[in-house]
Amino acid sequence: MSGVKFAIPKGSLEEAVFALMEKSWTKVYRKSRTYRVTLDDPQITVKMLRPQEIPTFVSDGLYDVGITGKDWISETKSDVEPLLDLEIGKIKLVIAIPDIYRYKSLDEMIASYAKQKKILRISSEYLTTASKYIKQQKSYKKLYGNKDPQIVTPWMRIGTNKGVQIHLSFGATEAKPPDAVDAIMDVTETGTTLEQNQLKITEIVMQSSAHLIANKASLRDKAKREKIYDILTMMRGAVQGRKYLHIYLNVEEKNISKLLTSLPSLKKPTISPLSEKGWYGINTVIPKSEFHKMIPKLRKIAQGLVVHEPRQILELEEIKRDEEN
Numbered sequence: 001m002s003g004v005k006f007a008i009p010k011g012s013l014e015e016a017v018f019a020l021m022e023k024s025w026t027k028v029y030r031k032s033r034t035y036r037v038t039l040d041d042p043q044i045t046v047k048m049l050r051p052q053e054i055p056t057f058v059s060d061g062l063y064d065v066g067i068t069g070k071d072w073i074s075e076t077k078s079d080v081e082p083l084l085d086l087e088i089g090k091i092k093l094v095i096a097i098p099d100i101y102r103y104k105s106l107d108e109m110i111a112s113y114a115k116q117k118k119i120l121r122i123s124s125e126y127l128t129t130a131s132k133y134i135k136q137q138k139s140y141k142k143l144y145g146n147k148d149p150q151i152v153t154p155w156m157r158i159g160t161n162k163g164v165q166i167h168l169s170f171g172a173t174e175a176k177p178p179d180a181v182d183a184i185m186d187v188t189e190t191g192t193t194l195e196q197n198q199l200k201i202t203e204i205v206m207q208s209s210a211h212l213i214a215n216k217a218s219l220r221d222k223a224k225r226e227k228i229y230d231i232l233t234m235m236r237g238a239v240q241g242r243k244y245l246h247i248y249l250n251v252e253e254k255n256i257s258k259l260l261t262s263l264p265s266l267k268k269p270t271i272s273p274l275s276e277k278g279w280y281g282i283n284t285v286i287p288k289s290e291f292h293k294m295i296p297k298l299r300k301i302a303q304g305l306v307v308h309e310p311r312q313i314l315e316l317e318e319i320k321r322d323e324e325n
Helices: 014-024 054-059 070-076 106-115 127-136 138-144 192-196 216-220 222-241 253-261 288-301 316-324
Strands: 004-009 028-030 036-039 044-049 065-069 081-085 091-098 120-124 149-152 161-168 183-188 199-208 210-214 244-252 270-273 279-287 302-308
Touching: 004 014, 004 054, 004 222, 014 028, 014 222, 054 065, 054 070, 054 210, 065 070, 070 081, 070 127, 070 199, 070 210, 081 222, 106 120, 106 127, 106 138, 106 161, 120 127, 127 138, 127 149, 127 161, 127 183, 127 199, 138 161, 183 192, 183 199, 192 199, 210 216, 210 222, 216 222, 244 253, 244 288, 253 279, 253 288, 279 288, 288 302
Parallel strands: 004 044, 004 065, 120 161, 120 183, 149 161
Antiparallel strands: 028 036, 036 044, 065 210, 081 210, 091 183, 091 199, 244 279, 244 302, 270 279
Protein backbone atom coordinates (compact mmCIF):
# COMPACT_ATOMS: atom_id res chain seq x y z
CA MET A 1 0.00 0.00 0.00
CA SER A 2 1.27 3.48 -0.89
CA GLY A 3 2.02 5.85 1.97
CA VAL A 4 0.68 9.38 2.30
CA LYS A 5 2.18 12.68 3.40
CA PHE A 6 0.17 14.46 6.10
CA ALA A 7 0.68 18.16 6.97
CA ILE A 8 -0.51 19.35 10.39
CA PRO A 9 -0.49 22.93 11.70
CA LYS A 10 2.08 24.53 13.95
CA GLY A 11 1.01 27.51 16.05
CA SER A 12 -2.38 28.35 17.54
CA LEU A 13 -4.02 25.10 16.34
CA GLU A 14 -1.11 22.90 17.41
CA GLU A 15 -2.24 21.90 20.91
CA ALA A 16 -5.84 21.12 19.94
CA VAL A 17 -4.74 19.12 16.87
CA PHE A 18 -2.28 17.06 18.93
CA ALA A 19 -4.99 16.30 21.51
CA LEU A 20 -7.26 15.06 18.71
CA MET A 21 -4.49 13.01 17.09
CA GLU A 22 -3.65 11.36 20.42
CA LYS A 23 -7.24 10.11 20.52
CA SER A 24 -7.05 9.01 16.88
CA TRP A 25 -3.80 6.96 17.06
CA THR A 26 -2.24 4.95 19.87
CA LYS A 27 1.17 6.57 19.38
CA VAL A 28 1.83 10.21 18.48
CA TYR A 29 5.45 11.17 19.05
CA ARG A 30 7.35 14.36 18.33
CA LYS A 31 10.94 15.15 19.22
CA SER A 32 11.35 18.61 20.71
CA ARG A 33 12.52 21.31 18.29
CA THR A 34 11.67 19.23 15.25
CA TYR A 35 8.82 19.47 12.76
CA ARG A 36 8.39 15.75 12.17
CA VAL A 37 5.77 13.70 13.99
CA THR A 38 5.64 9.90 14.19
CA LEU A 39 2.42 7.89 14.30
CA ASP A 40 1.99 4.17 14.94
CA ASP A 41 1.07 3.82 11.25
CA PRO A 42 4.30 3.73 9.19
CA GLN A 43 2.33 4.45 6.02
CA ILE A 44 1.63 8.01 7.23
CA THR A 45 4.46 10.57 7.17
CA VAL A 46 3.60 13.64 9.24
CA LYS A 47 5.18 17.09 9.19
CA MET A 48 4.28 20.31 10.98
CA LEU A 49 3.87 23.49 8.89
CA ARG A 50 2.26 26.89 9.23
CA PRO A 51 -1.52 26.60 8.68
CA GLN A 52 -1.34 29.40 6.10
CA GLU A 53 0.87 27.21 3.87
CA ILE A 54 -0.96 23.91 4.19
CA PRO A 55 -3.88 24.50 1.73
CA THR A 56 -1.50 25.43 -1.10
CA PHE A 57 0.89 22.54 -0.39
CA VAL A 58 -2.02 20.06 -0.36
CA SER A 59 -3.58 21.59 -3.49
CA ASP A 60 -0.23 21.34 -5.32
CA GLY A 61 0.22 17.69 -4.32
CA LEU A 62 3.28 18.24 -2.10
CA TYR A 63 1.15 16.70 0.67
CA ASP A 64 -1.73 14.28 0.24
CA VAL A 65 -3.73 15.37 3.26
CA GLY A 66 -3.59 18.20 5.78
CA ILE A 67 -5.23 20.08 8.61
CA THR A 68 -5.81 23.82 8.38
CA GLY A 69 -8.44 26.46 9.07
CA LYS A 70 -11.34 27.03 6.72
CA ASP A 71 -10.22 30.69 6.71
CA TRP A 72 -6.88 29.78 5.10
CA ILE A 73 -8.52 27.50 2.53
CA SER A 74 -10.64 30.46 1.46
CA GLU A 75 -7.78 32.98 1.63
CA THR A 76 -5.44 30.91 -0.56
CA LYS A 77 -8.23 29.87 -2.99
CA SER A 78 -6.83 26.35 -2.83
CA ASP A 79 -8.49 23.61 -4.87
CA VAL A 80 -8.65 20.91 -2.18
CA GLU A 81 -11.23 18.37 -1.04
CA PRO A 82 -12.63 19.15 2.46
CA LEU A 83 -13.12 15.83 4.27
CA LEU A 84 -14.08 16.68 7.83
CA ASP A 85 -14.80 19.63 10.11
CA LEU A 86 -12.67 18.79 13.16
CA GLU A 87 -14.73 21.19 15.31
CA ILE A 88 -11.63 22.74 16.90
CA GLY A 89 -9.93 26.10 16.35
CA LYS A 90 -13.29 27.85 16.09
CA ILE A 91 -12.76 31.52 15.29
CA LYS A 92 -14.51 34.45 13.63
CA LEU A 93 -12.90 36.66 11.01
CA VAL A 94 -14.15 40.16 11.77
CA ILE A 95 -13.86 43.82 10.87
CA ALA A 96 -12.90 45.89 13.92
CA ILE A 97 -12.40 49.64 14.30
CA PRO A 98 -11.37 51.93 17.19
CA ASP A 99 -14.05 52.55 19.85
CA ILE A 100 -13.73 56.29 19.31
CA TYR A 101 -15.00 56.03 15.71
CA ARG A 102 -18.71 56.62 15.12
CA TYR A 103 -18.95 54.25 12.14
CA LYS A 104 -21.20 51.21 12.33
CA SER A 105 -19.88 49.33 9.30
CA LEU A 106 -17.03 49.14 6.82
CA ASP A 107 -19.44 50.25 4.11
CA GLU A 108 -20.08 53.47 6.04
CA MET A 109 -16.34 54.05 6.49
CA ILE A 110 -15.63 53.64 2.77
CA ALA A 111 -18.25 56.25 1.88
CA SER A 112 -17.12 58.69 4.58
CA TYR A 113 -13.41 58.49 3.79
CA ALA A 114 -14.07 58.97 0.07
CA LYS A 115 -16.19 62.06 0.81
CA GLN A 116 -13.37 63.48 2.95
CA LYS A 117 -10.80 62.51 0.26
CA LYS A 118 -8.91 60.48 2.88
CA ILE A 119 -7.16 57.16 2.27
CA LEU A 120 -8.86 54.31 4.14
CA ARG A 121 -6.20 51.94 5.48
CA ILE A 122 -7.10 48.41 6.63
CA SER A 123 -4.60 45.98 8.18
CA SER A 124 -4.93 42.21 7.78
CA GLU A 125 -3.10 38.94 7.24
CA TYR A 126 -5.96 37.99 4.90
CA LEU A 127 -5.19 40.01 1.77
CA THR A 128 -7.37 38.03 -0.67
CA THR A 129 -10.33 37.81 1.70
CA ALA A 130 -10.09 41.48 2.65
CA SER A 131 -9.96 42.61 -1.00
CA LYS A 132 -12.97 40.46 -1.91
CA TYR A 133 -14.98 41.65 1.10
CA ILE A 134 -14.20 45.34 0.46
CA LYS A 135 -15.26 45.03 -3.19
CA GLN A 136 -18.61 43.58 -2.08
CA GLN A 137 -19.55 46.75 -0.14
CA LYS A 138 -22.26 48.86 -1.78
CA SER A 139 -20.41 52.16 -1.30
CA TYR A 140 -17.24 50.69 -2.81
CA LYS A 141 -19.05 49.46 -5.93
CA LYS A 142 -20.74 52.85 -6.33
CA LEU A 143 -17.52 54.84 -5.89
CA TYR A 144 -14.88 52.60 -7.45
CA GLY A 145 -16.68 50.03 -9.59
CA ASN A 146 -14.57 46.91 -10.11
CA LYS A 147 -11.20 48.49 -9.21
CA ASP A 148 -9.05 46.44 -6.83
CA PRO A 149 -8.10 48.04 -3.50
CA GLN A 150 -4.36 48.63 -3.30
CA ILE A 151 -2.55 45.86 -1.41
CA VAL A 152 0.51 47.19 0.40
CA THR A 153 3.39 44.94 1.50
CA PRO A 154 7.04 45.77 2.24
CA TRP A 155 7.95 44.40 -1.20
CA MET A 156 5.24 45.63 -3.51
CA ARG A 157 2.03 47.53 -4.06
CA ILE A 158 -0.64 46.04 -6.32
CA GLY A 159 -4.16 47.23 -7.14
CA THR A 160 -5.23 50.45 -8.87
CA ASN A 161 -7.39 52.01 -6.15
CA LYS A 162 -5.09 53.94 -3.81
CA GLY A 163 -8.09 55.38 -1.96
CA VAL A 164 -8.63 52.08 -0.12
CA GLN A 165 -5.53 50.21 0.99
CA ILE A 166 -5.01 46.79 2.59
CA HIS A 167 -1.77 46.66 4.55
CA LEU A 168 -0.24 43.22 5.12
CA SER A 169 0.01 42.47 8.84
CA PHE A 170 2.65 40.16 10.29
CA GLY A 171 0.77 39.70 13.57
CA ALA A 172 -0.39 41.88 16.48
CA THR A 173 -2.91 43.36 14.03
CA GLU A 174 -5.03 44.68 16.89
CA ALA A 175 -2.19 47.02 17.96
CA LYS A 176 -2.09 48.98 14.69
CA PRO A 177 -5.22 51.23 14.85
CA PRO A 178 -5.67 54.14 15.00
CA ASP A 179 -2.10 55.34 14.41
CA ALA A 180 -1.06 53.21 11.43
CA VAL A 181 -4.43 52.07 10.06
CA ASP A 182 -8.13 52.89 10.42
CA ALA A 183 -9.58 49.38 10.63
CA ILE A 184 -8.52 45.75 10.76
CA MET A 185 -9.74 42.40 9.48
CA ASP A 186 -8.59 39.85 12.03
CA VAL A 187 -9.53 36.61 13.74
CA THR A 188 -10.98 36.41 17.23
CA GLU A 189 -12.42 33.72 19.50
CA THR A 190 -14.18 35.84 22.13
CA GLY A 191 -13.44 39.45 21.16
CA THR A 192 -11.65 40.08 24.47
CA THR A 193 -8.28 41.01 22.94
CA LEU A 194 -9.97 43.47 20.60
CA GLU A 195 -11.86 45.07 23.51
CA GLN A 196 -8.64 45.35 25.51
CA ASN A 197 -7.15 47.29 22.59
CA GLN A 198 -10.12 49.68 22.44
CA LEU A 199 -11.53 48.14 19.28
CA LYS A 200 -15.14 47.24 18.47
CA ILE A 201 -16.39 44.62 16.03
CA THR A 202 -18.60 46.06 13.29
CA GLU A 203 -19.25 42.87 11.32
CA ILE A 204 -18.40 39.18 11.02
CA VAL A 205 -16.82 38.28 7.68
CA MET A 206 -16.54 34.51 8.18
CA GLN A 207 -16.72 31.78 10.81
CA SER A 208 -13.98 29.18 10.66
CA SER A 209 -12.73 25.98 12.26
CA ALA A 210 -9.99 23.45 11.53
CA HIS A 211 -10.70 21.07 8.65
CA LEU A 212 -9.14 17.86 7.37
CA ILE A 213 -8.46 18.37 3.65
CA ALA A 214 -7.09 16.18 0.85
CA ASN A 215 -5.43 16.57 -2.51
CA LYS A 216 -7.95 15.70 -5.25
CA ALA A 217 -5.46 13.69 -7.32
CA SER A 218 -4.44 11.67 -4.24
CA LEU A 219 -8.10 10.75 -3.72
CA ARG A 220 -8.21 9.40 -7.27
CA ASP A 221 -5.18 7.19 -6.55
CA LYS A 222 -6.70 3.95 -5.21
CA ALA A 223 -3.88 3.10 -2.79
CA LYS A 224 -3.55 6.63 -1.41
CA ARG A 225 -7.31 6.96 -1.15
CA GLU A 226 -7.41 3.88 1.12
CA LYS A 227 -4.89 5.42 3.51
CA ILE A 228 -6.54 8.85 3.42
CA TYR A 229 -9.81 7.20 4.38
CA ASP A 230 -8.02 5.44 7.24
CA ILE A 231 -7.01 8.89 8.50
CA LEU A 232 -10.56 10.18 8.01
CA THR A 233 -12.03 7.21 9.87
CA MET A 234 -9.69 7.63 12.86
CA MET A 235 -10.13 11.39 13.13
CA ARG A 236 -13.89 11.33 12.61
CA GLY A 237 -14.05 8.74 15.37
CA ALA A 238 -12.13 11.02 17.73
CA VAL A 239 -14.36 14.01 16.89
CA GLN A 240 -17.47 11.91 17.51
CA GLY A 241 -16.01 10.42 20.70
CA ARG A 242 -15.91 13.84 22.36
CA LYS A 243 -19.68 14.22 21.96
CA TYR A 244 -20.76 11.00 23.69
CA LEU A 245 -20.51 9.05 26.94
CA HIS A 246 -20.31 5.27 27.26
CA ILE A 247 -22.44 4.18 30.23
CA TYR A 248 -22.96 0.92 32.08
CA LEU A 249 -25.69 0.43 34.66
CA ASN A 250 -27.71 -2.27 36.39
CA VAL A 251 -31.50 -2.33 36.47
CA GLU A 252 -34.26 -4.63 37.75
CA GLU A 253 -36.28 -6.45 35.11
CA LYS A 254 -39.46 -4.60 36.09
CA ASN A 255 -37.81 -1.22 35.33
CA ILE A 256 -36.24 -2.08 31.95
CA SER A 257 -39.09 -0.79 29.78
CA LYS A 258 -39.31 2.43 31.82
CA LEU A 259 -35.56 2.96 31.41
CA LEU A 260 -35.48 2.24 27.66
CA THR A 261 -38.25 4.74 26.86
CA SER A 262 -36.09 7.55 28.29
CA LEU A 263 -32.61 6.40 27.25
CA PRO A 264 -31.34 8.30 24.18
CA SER A 265 -28.90 5.67 22.95
CA LEU A 266 -26.70 5.90 19.87
CA LYS A 267 -27.87 2.44 18.81
CA LYS A 268 -30.14 -0.01 20.58
CA PRO A 269 -28.51 -0.72 23.97
CA THR A 270 -26.97 -4.07 24.86
CA ILE A 271 -28.97 -5.80 27.61
CA SER A 272 -27.36 -8.73 29.44
CA PRO A 273 -28.69 -10.83 32.34
CA LEU A 274 -26.65 -10.56 35.57
CA SER A 275 -25.80 -13.43 37.91
CA GLU A 276 -28.52 -12.22 40.28
CA LYS A 277 -31.89 -13.28 38.96
CA GLY A 278 -34.20 -10.47 37.91
CA TRP A 279 -31.36 -8.00 37.25
CA TYR A 280 -29.87 -6.89 33.94
CA GLY A 281 -26.85 -4.90 32.82
CA ILE A 282 -27.37 -2.09 30.30
CA ASN A 283 -24.50 -1.01 28.07
CA THR A 284 -24.98 1.94 25.70
CA VAL A 285 -23.63 5.20 24.31
CA ILE A 286 -25.48 8.48 24.90
CA PRO A 287 -24.98 12.12 23.85
CA LYS A 288 -23.11 14.10 26.53
CA SER A 289 -25.74 16.81 26.25
CA GLU A 290 -28.42 14.37 27.49
CA PHE A 291 -26.52 13.02 30.50
CA HIS A 292 -27.59 15.64 33.06
CA LYS A 293 -31.25 15.14 32.09
CA MET A 294 -31.00 11.40 32.72
CA ILE A 295 -29.50 11.48 36.21
CA PRO A 296 -32.80 12.13 38.10
CA LYS A 297 -34.44 9.18 36.31
CA LEU A 298 -31.46 6.86 36.69
CA ARG A 299 -31.20 7.53 40.44
CA LYS A 300 -34.71 6.14 40.92
CA ILE A 301 -34.59 3.02 38.73
CA ALA A 302 -30.93 1.99 38.27
CA GLN A 303 -27.82 1.05 40.23
CA GLY A 304 -24.05 0.93 39.72
CA LEU A 305 -23.76 3.59 37.03
CA VAL A 306 -20.30 3.60 35.40
CA VAL A 307 -19.42 6.38 32.94
CA HIS A 308 -16.55 6.49 30.41
CA GLU A 309 -15.67 9.03 27.76
CA PRO A 310 -15.00 6.97 24.62
CA ARG A 311 -11.69 7.52 22.87
CA GLN A 312 -13.35 7.12 19.48
CA ILE A 313 -16.68 6.21 17.92
CA LEU A 314 -15.89 4.77 14.50
CA GLU A 315 -18.82 5.03 12.10
CA LEU A 316 -17.39 2.46 9.72
CA GLU A 317 -20.57 2.00 7.68
CA GLU A 318 -20.67 5.72 6.81
CA ILE A 319 -17.01 5.76 5.73
CA LYS A 320 -17.60 2.68 3.57
CA ARG A 321 -20.48 4.47 1.80
CA ASP A 322 -18.26 7.51 1.21
CA GLU A 323 -15.54 5.32 -0.34
CA GLU A 324 -18.03 3.66 -2.67
CA ASN A 325 -19.43 6.98 -3.96
